[in-house]
Amino acid sequence: MSAIHPTITEVLSRTFRVPVAEILPESTMESLDMDSLAVAEFAVVMREAVGVELDPGTLHRDTSLAGLTEFLRASAGSEAPVGTAR
Template identity: 40%
Template sequence: MSPAQTALTAVLTEKFEVSVESIRPEATLESLDLDSLALAELALALQEQLGVPVAEEEAAKHSTVGGLVAALNAKRP
């Protein structure tokens, strides 16, 4: 598991109480019941954990877990 995937899984399970089984690469953030406020909080939490800027647009409702992980991995040195 990449650092980005680990961070995303940790934030989703701890902060938003999403079940680990629900966090699949093809799952959209909307399907995980994250509203716009939760998406903003998610972007901020990931930014803090990973030390890379995360725009709210990257953590949008239509984003998939796999797509967000790929975007985060591309930003890490």
């Protein structure tokens, strides 16, 4: 995984109190018991952490952390809202 995955892990564990042992590349927001409000909050926190805008259609409950990591890695530095991470 890229350097973004540790940031995802930190945000999920510290902000959302997800056990680190559950934060795996194949984990989804749903498997981490993140409801739609938590997913929206997570998108805001990640935007602040990595500087990539996650528009409302980008992050879904079935998005895997590996997919999100790749999406954020590929989008880093882009100022415009970007597509869907799956």
